[in-house]
Amino acid sequence: MTNRILTKLLCASALVAVPLAANAVDLEITHWWTSGGEAAAVRALAEQFEATSDNTWVDGAIAGSGGVARPIIISRILGGDPMAATQLNHGQQAVELIEAGLMLDLTDIAEAGDWANIVNPPSLLEACTVEGRVYCVPLNIHSPQWMWTSLSAFDAAGVAPAQNWDDLKAAAPALREAGKQPLVSGAQGWQYANQFNTFVSGLGGEDLYYAVYRDGDEAALMGTEMKAIWDEIVITRDLMAGTAIQDWNLATAEVINGNAAAQVMGDWAQGEFAVAGKTAGSDYDCIIGMGRAQLIATAGDAFYFPVNKDEEVTAAQKELAQVLISPEAQVTFNLKKGSLPVRGDIDMSTAGTCMQKGLAVLADGGTIDSSDMLLSPDAVGQIQDMLVDFYASDMSAEDAQAEFAKIVMSDK
Structure with missing residues (x-):
């Protein structure tokens, strides 16, 4: 080990002792973070890694959403051309790869780093654990339960900014009259x-x-509460009429520019507002749970490390794993990404208004498992396909409810 490597590791407070690569290696890291805010967050990770290691982060960004990137990532691993590390979401996406022996066991560094006591909530580490062994590093907490609103759009329409879903529905006619899209989505x-x-x-x-999502209860799936929700989903289709956007960040840009009043999107949208120089409270607002139940899903991103026969690469992979969960990386990355940290022992006092809202809900225990943790990847894909059909048609709430219930119940 060189003195330079040793010095760097001693300066990184969260790193624990593991065998290090004798020679510097290049690590290809694949992910699907390509928007402005996401790219800034990735750079923060790469800089943190290279500041504490002689190894090099080789960026392998894959354009498109996770739905585009995941099949490419999995195909490469199965085809014998694995990357050194890859982003995947918490859930069931990597279980078969782990069971096939294709993912690096990180239990030694997880135990040495006391991950069981620093990862909050514990379900994030549990999602990385198969048969008592740890196979991934939880990186962040992302939740989809946010509505982002443009204060200038409501001002142009002469109505008060929405504080909840009912407010947005009530403001929709005035927003249309002012030439503003009430609700936007890719x-x-x-x-x-x-x-x-x-x-x-x-x-x-x-x-x-x-x-x-967890129980697949037919009475709940076909009950009056879900029927009422599907009725509201029909209204979202009406409020979204007139848009022709594909990518989520372009939809966010419509809110940032004041062309649209609202977007329901995950907390990663914060990164786009930050890159655009916008400030919560004066330019935009962020509302959890459509202004009703203050619940956030504690899912997000994790990094997995495909097995590599080169011992130097394996050592470098473990160095990277430690950096990803270090206090320094957790703070810098999540502040730029808009996500919440997975560590419960770090200072996030510099976080902005919206992140503080999420941290408060997390502290109050207002967390739920993500649908990706509760459903199989196949069911998740079927639901997405069904919703694409719903928004491209005049499918009724009753028909959509029945189709959704069929998919969920068949997964249980």
């Missing part, structure tokens, strides 16, 4: 699903949410 299944999940948890509350 026309992709995962975006529609995020919005739908927000309505289920925000309007339905925790009990209904778990009855639907």
Whole structure:
């Protein structure tokens, strides 16, 4: 080990002792963070890694959403051309790869770093654990339960800014009259699903949410509460009429520029507002749970490390794993990304207004598991496809409710 490496490691407070690569290696890291805010957050991670290691972060960004990137990532791993590390979401996406012995076991550094006591909530580490062994590093907490609003759009329409879903519905005619889109979304299944999940948890509350996604309870899926939510989803289709946007960040840009009044999107949208130089409270607002149930899903991103026969690469992979969960990386990355840190022992007092809202909900225990943790990847994909069909048609609330219930119940 060189003195330079040793000195750097001693300066990184969260790193624990593991065998290090004798020679510097290049690590290809794949992810799908390509928007302005996301790219800034990735750079923060790369800089943190290279400041504490002689190894090099080789960026392998894959354009498009996770739905585009994940099949490419998995295909490479299965095809014998693995990257050194890759982003995936918490949930069931990597279980088969782990069971096939294709993912690096990180239990030694997880135990040495006391991850069991620093990761909050514990479900994030549990999502990385298979048969008692840890196979990924939880990086952040992302939740879809947010509505982002443009204060200038409401001002142009001469109405008070919406504080909840009912306010937005009431303001829609005035917004249309002022030439503002009441509600905007990219026309992709995962975006529609995020919005739908927000309505289920925000309007339905925790009990209904778990009855639907965890239990697949037919009475809940086909009951009056879910029928009422589907009625509201029909209204979202009306308020979104007239848009032709695909990518989520372009939809966010419509809110940033004041062309649209609202977007239901995950907390990663904060990064786009930050890059645009916008300030919460004066330029935009952020509302959890459509202004009703204060619940956030504690899902997010994790990094997995495909098995590599080169011992120097393996050592470098473990160095990177330690950096990702270090206090320094947790603060710098999440402040830029708009996500919440997975560590419960760091100072986030410099976080902005919206992140403080999320931290307060997290501290109050207002957390739910994400739908990705409660449903199989196949069911998640079927729901997304169904919602694409719904928004491209005049499908009734009754028909949509029945189709959704069929998908969920068949997954249980």
